[in-house]
Amino acid sequence: MKKGxxxxxxxxxxxxxxxxxxxxxxxxxxxxxxxxxxxxxxxxLYAHKSDIELRYxxxxxxxxxxxxxxxxxxxxxxxxxxxxxxxxxxxxxxxxQQRDERSLASSIEVMRSNYEGxxxxxxxxxxxxxxxxxxxxxxxxxxxxxxxxxxxxxxxxAKSGYSNFLSGLRNRLAKKGVHVITVLPGFVASKMTxxxxxxxxxxxxxxxxxxxxxxxxxxxxxxVYVKPIWQLIMLIIRNIPEGIFKKLKI
Amino acid sequence: MGSETxxxxxxxxxxxxxxxxxxxxxxxxxxxxxxxxxxxxxxxGRAYGDSAISKTQTIEMRHFNxxxxxxxxxxxxxxxxxxxxxxxxxxxxxxGWFPAVTPGTKFVTVGGMxxxxxxGKNHHKDGSFGNFVIWLDLVDSQGKxxxxxxxxxxxxxxxxxxxxxLTGIIIRVCFRLRAVSTGWIRQTLIPVSDLSSSMDVFESxxxxxxxxAWIDCLSSGAKLGRSLVxxxxxxxxxxxxxxxxxxxxxxxxxxxxxxxxxAPTFTLNSFSLRIFNSLYYWHGRxxxxxxLVSWDSYFYPLDSISHWxxxxxxxxxxxxxxxxxxxxxxxxxSELLRAVSNxxxxxxxxxxxxxxxxxxSSRFSFAMPGYTLALDFPINSASLALLDRLDSITLAHGGRxxxxxxxxxxxxxxxxxxxxSQEFAKLRTRFKIRSCFASAQSTRLGL
Numbered sequence: 173m174k175k176g177x178x179x180x181x182x183x184x185x186x187x188x189x190x191x192x193x194x195x196x197x198x199x200x201x202x203x204x205x206x207x208x209x210x211x212x213x214x215x216x217l218y219a220h221k222s223d224i225e226l227r228y229x230x231x232x233x234x235x236x237x238x239x240x241x242x243x244x245x246x247x248x249x250x251x252x253x254x255x256x257x258x259x260x261x262x263x264x265x266x267x268x269q270q271r272d273e274r275s276l277a278s279s280i281e282v283m284r285s286n287y288e289g290x291x292x293x294x295x296x297x298x299x300x301x302x303x304x305x306x307x308x309x310x311x312x313x314x315x316x317x318x319x320x321x322x323x324x325x326x327x328x329x330a331k332s333g334y335s336n337f338l339s340g341l342r343n344r345l346a347k348k349g350v351h352v353i354t355v356l357p358g359f360v361a362s363k364m365t366x367x368x369x370x371x372x373x374x375x376x377x378x379x380x381x382x383x384x385x386x387x388x389x390x391x392x393x394x395x396v397y398v399k400p401i402w403q404l405i406m407l408i409i410r411n412i413p414e415g416i417f418k419k420l421k422i
Numbered sequence: 423m424g425s426e427t428x429x430x431x432x433x434x435x436x437x438x439x440x441x442x443x444x445x446x447x448x449x450x451x452x453x454x455x456x457x458x459x460x461x462x463x464x465x466x467g468r469a470y471g472d473s474a475i476s477k478t479q480t481i482e483m484r485h486f487n488x489x490x491x492x493x494x495x496x497x498x499x500x501x502x503x504x505x506x507x508x509x510x511x512x513x514x515x516x517x518g519w520f521p522a523v524t525p526g527t528k529f530v531t532v533g534g535m536x537x538x539x540x541x542g543k544n545h546h547k548d549g550s551f552g553n554f555v556i557w558l559d560l561v562d563s564q565g566k567x568x569x570x571x572x573x574x575x576x577x578x579x580x581x582x583x584x585x586x587x588l589t590g591i592i593i594r595v596c597f598r599l600r601a602v603s604t605g606w607i608r609q610t611l612i613p614v615s616d617l618s619s620s621m622d623v624f625e626s627x628x629x630x631x632x633x634x635a636w637i638d639c640l641s642s643g644a645k646l647g648r649s650l651v652x653x654x655x656x657x658x659x660x661x662x663x664x665x666x667x668x669x670x671x672x673x674x675x676x677x678x679x680x681x682x683x684x685a686p687t688f689t690l691n692s693f694s695l696r697i698f699n700s701l702y703y704w705h706g707r708x709x710x711x712x713x714l715v716s717w718d719s720y721f722y723p724l725d726s727i728s729h730w731x732x733x734x735x736x737x738x739x740x741x742x743x744x745x746x747x748x749x750x751x752x753x754x755x756s757e758l759l760r761a762v763s764n765x766x767x768x769x770x771x772x773x774x775x776x777x778x779x780x781x782x783s784s785r786f787s788f789a790m791p792g793y794t795l796a797l798d799f800p801i802n803s804a805s806l807a808l809l810d811r812l813d814s815i816t817l818a819h820g821g822r823x824x825x826x827x828x829x830x831x832x833x834x835x836x837x838x839x840x841x842x843s844q845e846f847a848k849l850r851t852r853f854k855i856r857s858c859f860a861s862a863q864s865t866r867l868g869l
Contacts, residue, residue: 216447217504223488224497227513363446 175199179256180295181237181263186311186362188262189220190378191385196228200220203256205237238286239289249296253399258389259297260310266364272326279326288332291337308389310353310376311338318406319422327331344392353388357381358402374401429480432731433470433829434738435801438862440475444482446793452565453483455591458604459563460860463591465504465531465651470741470863473586483533486593487662498556500596503533515671519599523551525683528722533592539825544633546778550789552583553781554598560590563858581849584787586825588850588859600658601672605672606657607720613707617647617756631655638699639772642763654720672716684736721806734800740811741827743796745777748763750794754819758795760810765808770799786846788824833868843869
C-alpha cells in the first residue's frame with residue numbers, strides 16, 4: 173500500500189469527494205479544501221470528514237478555501253500543516269450557456285471558476301512543489317476545452333485556458349521532479365450535471381474519475397481521458413474543418 | 423423536480439412508473455416531504471416487491487450515505503440511513519466488529535434494515551435488527567426531525583422498527599455492532615432426510631449462534647422436506663489454521679460472477695429445478711460435517727452472483743415468506759411443502775429457519791416464535807395460484823407474512839393474518855401520516 177497525503181481543492185464536489193474516498197481507501201491522509209468550510213453551519217462537509225475517517229481509518233482535515241478570493245490563496249496554502257504529496261483540483265462551474273451569453277456577471281463567474289481560480293492556486297502550489305522537488309498536481313479540466321461549441325463555449329474556453337496552463341506547467345516542472353496531470357472526464361454523473369439527460373455509455377461516475385486519477389499518478393500519465401471513447405470523439409471534433417464545423421449543431 | 427422512472431423491487435415484479443427524487447440535503451428532503459404527494463424512502467431496492475416504490479414520490483436515499491461516529495467502547499455506530507451494510511462490514515470487520523444481525527444479502531441499507539426489522543440466521547438467539555437499534559431520526563409529515571428511541575417518542579420508535587417506512591423518512595440510525603475476533607465461521611452441515619428431522623435438529627441446536635436449513639422442495643412422500651441444516655459459530659483466532667490466519671478477517675477479494683441478461687423463461691422448469699435440488703442435496707451430504715467458511719460465503723452466498731434475480735427471466739419472480747407459530751409449525755410446514763411439491767412449481771431456493779421471541783421494541787415486526795419458510799417462484803399464472811394457496815394454508819395455521827418479500831398479497835390476507843395491521847392503519851391516521859407516507863405496497867394492503 174502506498175501511503176501519503178492528498179489535498180483536494182473543491183472538496184465538496186462529487187469528483188473531489190470520490191478522489192478523497194479512493195485515496196483514503198489506499199491509506200492516504202486527506203485534506204479537503206472547500207468554500208464556506210469554516211462556518212460550522214455546514215454539517216455536510218463534516219459528515220463527509222467523519223465518513224471518510226470511519227470507513228478507511230485515516231485522518232481527514234477540512235480547510236476553508238475560496239479559489240475566487242485570490243488574495244486569500246497564499247494564506248490558505250501557508251496555513252496547511254503539511255504540503256500534500258498529491259493535489260487534485262476539482263473546482264469548476266458549468267454555468268448556463270444561454271444565460272451566461274447575456275450576463276457578463278455570470279460569464280465572469282464561469283470564466284474565473286474554471287480558469288482563473290484553479291490556475292492561480294496552481295501557480296502558487298507549483299512553486300512550493302518545485303522547491304520541494306517532488307509531488308503531483310492534478311487538474312480536472314474538460315473535453316469541452318478542446319474546441320469551442322455554441323452550446324458551451326464560455327465554460328469551454330475557460331477549460332481550454334486551464335488545459336493550456338496545465339500543459340505549460342507540466343513542461344516547466346518536468347525537469348524538476350514534479351508531475352502535472354490533465355484530466356478530461358467527459359460527461360460525469362454529478363451534482364453539476366444533475367437533471368441533464370446524459371448518454372449512459374459516455375458518462376463516467378465520479379468514482380471512475382478517481383480511479384483514473386490514481387492510475388495516472390502511478391503511471392505518470394500526462395493527459396487522461398477517463399472514458400477512452402472521448403479521445404476518439406474529440407479527435408473527430410477537432411478535425412472537422414471550421415467551415416463545416418460552424419454550421420453544425422453539436 | 424424529479425424524473426419519471428420505471429421502478430421495480432428485487433423480484434422485478436410489479437413495475438411502476440414513479441416520480442423519483444434523490445435529495446442531497448436534509449432541507450431538500452424535507453421540502454420534498456412537504457410538497458405533498460405521498461412519499462416513500464428507497465434504499466438499495468432489495469425489497470422483493472413494491473415496498474419501496476411510490477408513484478407520486480419515491481425518495482432515493484443514496485446521498486445520505488455517510489458514517490457519522492463510532493464508539494469502540496460500546497460498538498455503537500451512527501450512520502445516515504442510506505449507508506450500505508456491506509460498507510459497514512468493509513469498514514469495521516477489519517477492526518473486529520460485525521453486524522449483530524444480518525439478512526442474507528449485504529446489499530441493503532441500514533434504513534431498509536430498520537424499516538423491515540430484518541432478521542438473520544441468529545434470530546432464535548439474538549432477535550431481529552431492531553433489538554440493536556439505539557435510536558433513529560425520523561422526518562415526520564410536518565418536516566420536523568424527530569429523535570426516537572426506547573426513551574423518547576417511544577410509540578413512533580416501536581412502529582418505525584418493522585414499519586416499512588410508513589411512519590416517516592428514516593434519516594439517521596444509531597445501532598450496535600458485535601465484537602468478533604475473526605471473519606471466519608465454523609460451519610456444521612447436517613443432511614436430514616425429511617422435514618421432521620430437520621425441525622428436530624433446529625430444536626436441539628438452540629445453542630448454536632447461527633442456524634438455517636435449505637430444503638429440497640421438490641422431494642415428496644417420505645422424503646418431503648429433506649434438507650441440509652447449516653449451523654454456524656464465529657470462529658476464534660486460535661481455531662484458525664495458518665492459511666486462514668494470514669487473512670484473519672477474510673477480507674481478501676472474491677471473484678464475482680454476474681448474470682449478464684435475462685434468462686429465457688423456459689430455463690427454470692421443474693426438470694432443471696429437480697436436477698439442481700438433487701445435486702445440491704447430494705453434494706451437501708457428501709461434504710457434510712464441519713468446515714471453516716468466510717463470513718462472505720456463509721452469510722451472503724448469493725451476493726457473489728450479481729443480478730441473480732435475472733435467472734427468472736423478464737417477468738420476474740415472487741418471494742413467499744411466512745412464519746408459523748411454534749405449536750402449528752410441524753403441521754403447517756408439511757402442508758405448505760406438500761402444496762408446493764404437488765404443484766410441481768419447485769422453488770429454486772427454499773429456506774427454513776427457526777425464529778425466536780418477538781421483538782419487544784417493535785409493534786409491527788414480522789418475526790414470532792416458530793418457523794419461517796421462504797420460497798421463490800417465477801411469475802406466471804400457475805405460481806400465482808399456488809401463492810394464493812400458500813397464503814390460505816398460512817392463515818389456517820395462524821401464521822403471518824414478511825412484507826419485505828411480498829409483492830402480491832391482498833389487503834384481506836394481511837388483515838386476517840395480522841391484527842396489528844388495523845392498529846397500524848389507525849395510528850397512521852392519528853398521526854396524520856397516512857396520506858404523507860405511503861408505498862405501492864401499503865396502498866395495496868390498506869395500511
